Amino acid sequence: MECLLAKDKQYAKLITHTNMSQYYRQYGINWDDEMFDNTWEHFDNYEIFDHQQRVGVVRFSRTGDVIYLRDLQIEALYQNKGLGQQVIRWAKGYAVTHGATSLNLRVFPSNPAIALYKREGFTQVGQVNKLMEMTCPIA
Known part of the structure; x- marks a missing residue:
């Protein structure tokens, strides 16, 4: 697995919309293309590759000494394989x-990825709107 600077905003938007649509429906949130487009310029965007095959995106923002994992999206065919x-x-x-x-x-409370985040040292510190907020200290 490697992460390289993203060049394809449309791919990132599509995979994010596809992966998140069930949660947006469940929690009554409307997808906003314009908001995604606006964040693209302000976030650090990476494409995830597995054996030279692009399989997802990961996006970050920063406030002070905190890095925010804004998106971690992996294509359905590559999920549950350790990526x-x-x-x-x-x-x-x-x-x-x-x-x-x-x-x-931040993660929707019904997202099964919460188990992964907990295994990797994240703990819940609150809730913002409909999202669970989690943090992991960096040593």
Whole structure:
């Protein structure tokens, strides 16, 4: 697995919309293309590759000494094969490289990825709107 700077905003938008649509429906949220487009310029965007095959995206933002994992999207065919764990570990390294003290994320409470996040050291610290907020300290 490797993560390379993203060049294809349309791919990132499509995979994010596809993967998140069930949660948006469940929680009564409307997808907003314009909001995604606006964040593209302000986030650090990476494409995830497995054996030279593009399989997903991971996106970050930063506030002070906190790195926010904004999106971790893996194509359905490649899910549940350990890539998410590899990306989380890579994201922790990204946070260290950028001098962060913690890596934070928000996730829908019904998302099964919560189990992965907990295994990788994230704990719930609150709730923002309909999303669970989790943090992982970076040493």
